[in-house]
Amino acid sequence: MHEKERHRIIISAVQDRPVVTVGDLCTLTGVSEATIRRDISTLHMKQKVRRIRGGAEAITPPQFAGLAGRPFVVNETMNIAAKQAIARAAVEMCSEGDSIIINGGTTTFQMVHPLANRRMQVFTNSFPIAEHLLKHSKNTIMLSGGAIYREQNIILSPFDNDVTRNFYANRMFMGAQGLGPIGLMEADPLLIQAEQKLIGQADELIVLVDSSKFAQRSSLVLCQLDRITTVITDEGIPDKAAAMLEAADVNLIVAQSGSVQENEVAS
Amino acid sequence: MHEKERHRIIISAVQDRPVVTVGDLCTLTGVSEATIRRDISTLHMKQKVRRIRGGAEAITPPQFAGLAGRPFVVNETMNIAAKQAIARAAVEMCSEGDSIIINGGTTTFQMVHPLANRRMQVFTNSFPIAEHLLKHSKNTIMLSGGAIYREQNIILSPFDNDVTRNFYANRMFMGAQGLGPIGLMEADPLLIQAEQKLIGQADELIVLVDSSKFAQRSSLVLCQLDRITTVITDEGIPDKAAAMLEAADVNLIVAQSGSVQENEVAS
DNA sequence: CAGAATGATTGAAAGTGATCGAAAATGATT
């Protein structure tokens, strides 16, 4: 990981949310706190980011009306470290040049950072993901057509005959509201619709869920377990859930989330 | 492996990835680090790559942050006042609730500002337009699907069966490279393709061109004059061009870009 | 054989990580 590379990561990270902590950037880049502080210092000199206690913030004032979708923003503050670790593991599954599909969501959005150095073909129905990758990476971006739903932050077409059908990928990555023995669950009918369109357009279906999702239940079942190729989650996954996945013949990847200070959750 | 060959490899390598390390280039070329450093040095002298600690990076600005598309940005600085006046006139043609199509371009992009306080249905193939309207307006945004072309800043699908065919609007707004007796002209084949897909999806075709475009000629003719419903331009339009439009039965709107104008007072 | 290019070596320079005391923020007590 080189200096310039870290700088790019830092700059792109502060644009996703109002502030990033030094610790966040450590896990994101894999370097020590001292180095991150030095980086923030130099970027502060270059007026690229603003240095604040505990981390850095975007140079643009809090007129952060952007990202069009409050629920997205509030959700994003939860379990950031775990989500980032999961997203990193997801990107590590891919090689340069791969074609992937990323379904919109707060967990999958975290994939944009590790994807910044890649050159892949990314198809997504998420406007923020497309926007970020367009501005901060050299990946080829393909977007599904349709109306932009502000609350869910996805693009969805009411028709079946859109480009989605013409795009096929190695892997599809998606989040979910819950994951239980019944299958993959989602709360929003709109999201169900969006995900239904994408499922089946890839060889493998990779589900990104932080461990809290194994306790969640929702009314809408998106698909059954056997439809899932791999689940990526964090260390907090209950043994019971792991056994359930094992029984359903689903690969399980547990992402190690580096320095996390949430020890109370496990016990 | 000859010097020139290595140089070619190095140059192409830095364009793929943000940074390449000396070690990367060693394995890529099979020569020693010393040689790679010498190569980077000479290429740095020739302004072909930028030398950084640990390797090299592309000569293009340190961070390709921003509107993701250089040509877009440089174009945007020209004739701003005229373009804004034209764009304002274009938006004034529309009523609340109208459905419109906006084809991507620097002139049509200016429509986003007057559109900010509207509530309309906007279909566009331009990522920047969608982004801006999404963040700064309450219009309903619909986007065409496909790959995002960074240079042209448009989204284009190679397939004919995308949502574009399912969207029909009152008016379609588009810019052009040139406008002459032969018809509407464009320079970029990709833009032609994008525009071809949208033309025919609206009752009226409104062309936004600043007056300099009447002098421009391009190799590719998009459509003939009689296909155009209305042309909006600025005061600089030559009499000859006005007569030409008159003869072709095209409505002509001349937007007043000066400080004195009748419509400005009302708003 | 001459000239140039390449590879290896080595001391210098720069970057990185860890440690420790100082400064700041947080919260608890009076």
Added chain:
DNA sequence: AATCATTTTCGATCACTTTCAATCATTCTG
């Protein structure tokens, strides 16, 4: 509300690693 103690973060320093530049020996080419 003010003060004190605890925790967190910061800045500086030092040791260690990586990278650089200069030099010299070797190889390749004509």
